[in-house]
Amino acid sequence: MDLPVMPPVTPMLAKAAAKIPNDPGASAWSHEPKWDGFRAIIFRDGDEVVIGSRGGKDLGRYFPELVEAAREELPDRVVVDGEIGVQAVFDGVRRLSWDALSIRIHPAKSRVDMLAEQTPAMFIGFDALATRDKDLTKEPFSVRREALLEAIPGAGRCRVSRVTTDADLAQNWFSEFEGAGLDGVVSKRLDGLYVPGKREMIKVKHKRSADCVVIGYRVHKSGTGLGSMLLGLYADGELRMVGGAGAFSDAKRIELQKLLEPMRLDPDNVAEGEPSRWKEKGSAQWIPIRPELVVEVGYDQMEGPRFRHTVQFVRWRPDRDPESCGYEQLEVPLTYDLFDVLEGQD
Known part of the structure; x- marks a missing residue:
C-alpha cells in the first residue's frame, strides 16, 4: 500500500x-x-x-x-x-x-x-x-x-x-x-x-435522565467492590431490566457494595443474565437484590426497551416509590427511517 x-x-x-x-x-x-x-x-x-x-x-x-x-x-x-x-x-x-x-x-x-x-x-x-x-x-x-x-x-x-x-x-x-x-x-x-x-x-x-429501580449488581472484576449497578423499570406491573450504571471510583465501588450486599435476595446464589460483549466470560452473572432503592441516572437514548449504552449514576431518589418508576417517564424520540437521513442516496 x-x-x-x-x-x-x-x-x-x-x-x-x-x-x-x-x-x-x-x-x-x-x-x-x-x-x-x-x-x-x-x-x-x-x-x-x-x-x-x-x-x-x-x-x-x-x-x-x-x-x-x-x-x-x-x-x-x-x-x-x-x-x-x-x-x-x-x-x-x-x-x-x-x-x-x-x-x-x-x-x-x-x-x-x-x-x-x-x-x-x-x-x-x-x-x-x-x-x-x-x-x-x-x-x-x-x-x-x-x-x-x-x-x-x-x-x-x-x-x-x-x-x-x-x-x-x-x-x-x-x-x-x-x-x-x-x-x-x-x-x-x-x-x-x-x-x-x-x-x-x-x-x-442527547442527554436525559430517568429514575430507575436498582435490581442487582455485578462484583468488580478485581473481586472487590461493585462493578456495575443493574437497573429496572416497571411495565404492566412487571419489573424489567433496562441496563446498568458503571464507572465508579474505587471508594464508591466499596461503598456501594456495602450498601447493596445486605439486600441480596439469596446470599448463596447469583443470577445469570445477558453477558457483556466486551468483557470476559462470566460477566453475565449478577446478584439480585430487593427492589427497594431508586436512583436517578443520566442516559443518551434507548434501543428498544433498554438503554443503548451504560448510563451514569446521578443521585439517589429516596423520595420515589419503586413502583412509580415506569417507561412512561422516558422521552420517546420521533420515528425517523435511517435511509431518510441519507438524503438523496437511495
Whole structure:
C-alpha cells in the first residue's frame, strides 16, 4: 500500500458542547448528523483495503462485506473517514442498532462470515483524507467535502452523510434523526483542516435522565467492590431490566457494595443474565437484590426497551416509590427511517 496518507491514522475528534455553534461573524460551520457506530478510516490502494479503527486496529476482518464494498464502490486510491453502522428494524422503522453492531466483533471467522450475511454493515463517510496522489488533510473541509462526494457517489454499502450550514436546520435534525438511531449533531468549520487526534470538531449529544429501580449488581472484576449497578423499570406491573450504571471510583465501588450486599435476595446464589460483549466470560452473572432503592441516572437514548449504552449514576431518589418508576417517564424520540437521513442516496 502506497497512499499519500498511510495507516494508522488517529481520526480527528470532537469536543462536547451544550449547543450547536452559530457564532455571528465567525467562520462558517458545517453541521451533520452524529452517527453512533464504530469510527473507521478506509484506506484503499487498488485491491489492498485497510479499515482502521480509532485505536489503529484493522476492522476489515470483522467486516469483510465492507472490504468488498470498498473495492467495488470506492476509487482505486482513496482514504475516507466515517462510521460503521448496522441497521435493524424497530416497529417497522429502520434504525442503527448498537446491539447488532456490537456482536459483529467476534473471534471466530465462521461467525464473522455468518453475521456479514445476516447483519451486513454500511459505511457512512463524512470526511476525505486523500484521493489519488493528493493529501487532503491540509485542505479546508469545504474542499474535502467535495472530494468525499466524488469518492462515494452512489447508494451502495458506502454512503455519505448529509450536511448543512443552517444551524436551525441542524437543530431540527438533532431532534428528528434520533428516531433513526443517531446520537446528535457534529459541527466542523468549513475552513478547518483535518487534524488527526485533535478535538477540532464540536459535538452536541442527547442527554436525559430517568429514575430507575436498582435490581442487582455485578462484583468488580478485581473481586472487590461493585462493578456495575443493574437497573429496572416497571411495565404492566412487571419489573424489567433496562441496563446498568458503571464507572465508579474505587471508594464508591466499596461503598456501594456495602450498601447493596445486605439486600441480596439469596446470599448463596447469583443470577445469570445477558453477558457483556466486551468483557470476559462470566460477566453475565449478577446478584439480585430487593427492589427497594431508586436512583436517578443520566442516559443518551434507548434501543428498544433498554438503554443503548451504560448510563451514569446521578443521585439517589429516596423520595420515589419503586413502583412509580415506569417507561412512561422516558422521552420517546420521533420515528425517523435511517435511509431518510441519507438524503438523496437511495
